[in-house]
Amino acid sequence: MNNIKLFSDSTCDLPKKLLDKLNISIIPLYVVFRDKTFKDGNDINVEGLYEKVDELDILPKTSAPSPIDFYNAFKPYIDKGDSIIYIGLSSKLSSTILNAKIIEDEFQDSDITIIDSKNLSAGIGLLLLKAYELIESGMDKENIVEEIKSLVSKVKTSFIVDDFDFLHKGGRCSSIQSLMGGLLKIKPILKVNDGNIILGQKPRGKKRKAIDLTLQNIYKNKDSIDLNRIIVGESMAIEDSLYIKEQLEKNMNFKEILLIEAGCVISSHCGKNTTGIYYIEK
Template structure:
């Protein structure tokens, strides 16, 4: 048993098999339809999320885990004598980080460490996997955090959003923008910069054109990549994800290219067919 237990939250979008294999603790965020709360990834999966949105015509609300949720998750492992390192969803996007800090204060000093990923989806997952491997090598919490501080600004997160519908329903673009964008087949590209979701540019034309641009953007930086791990993360875009995975595997020489499914919280903000390529640059 490792001395350090690595935790993340449900927005890290790591493959379930990896979470089990590497003994990663997951604290779920909440997705709320009307008066009903669902735990992301436990009570609600992405296909059912979209079905509910179609039925109601409304997006759900999302909420951070409470300090109590974090305390309940951490307590059994602290009781075992293990130290906790929790890597959170960006503090610029959610109160998840702050609630985890509140929970950490309820444990003896130094037993629970909270690290702000300043990212989302597998932009968090990349950092979690770095932490898991470092902890497995016997590094201390302080040493793992030092590694993460170096890795964090090197994470590249870029998504193509297939439709403006979810941005419109979520109040992130106007009805006119949605209409014009749909008519012109405009697909926004979102990057994570300084912990925030930032519109980087727009691609006009076919989905294939948008995916080619996403791929070419990544391939243009192969010389800068840390070729340890690249993620292709998507929301119900399996065929496209496989195509991007194969291209990245062939053209980057990465040790591993993994496909990951976006959970309910990420999907509720971006919509179906959203797809991204995420990697870290060499330190």
């Protein structure tokens, strides 16, 4: 049986130490400030991103890895005869999956599978961790791919943004929602549905109220949640992540609560002080 090599892109937001430990390779997206381009997580970190936003008084643009980026990443493993599974950012939010599929077609005689997570950030990360566990269990590639694809619609992603400007200017939020959010002090709970970001509940007031509402929804649905793992993500909002972890430990029985920091591409669209919660339903 061929060795199975796992790939993702930088928007999976899993910590580098964990990715290295699990031998998951990352193909970075790009962050662009005017005429300067940076590889997400390689040439720029989140602190540097927000420093540049303040310094230049502009929001960054982001772009997908090119087909050449995928070719260069995959080829050494193809040459070794490895099988490849790539799990990437939702095709409805980026051309990343499309570019990966171009190279999948280029290597027609090789064993490459491209999986559209229809998600973002740790929503991708959850699928990667599950795929790793299945590889370690000795499952064959065909069944791993089938299992991961069956989980795509079961990954639940919710996040709370503190600043509408990043979503609005990044094209992820309509002008009406941006205006109303600012005027009415709404802290929206955004969700990922079939690969798209949609507006969920719209509590007014402090961000902590929106977090508590999100937690209450988890408690109500606890019987339908896979308790093996939940991920809490943040962009410069570690205190909120620690609060969520504490509440989950009190009220739920997750085997693992993983805290992560959002990378530069995700932070470019959600902005500072964003918090996300990610889990899989049964």
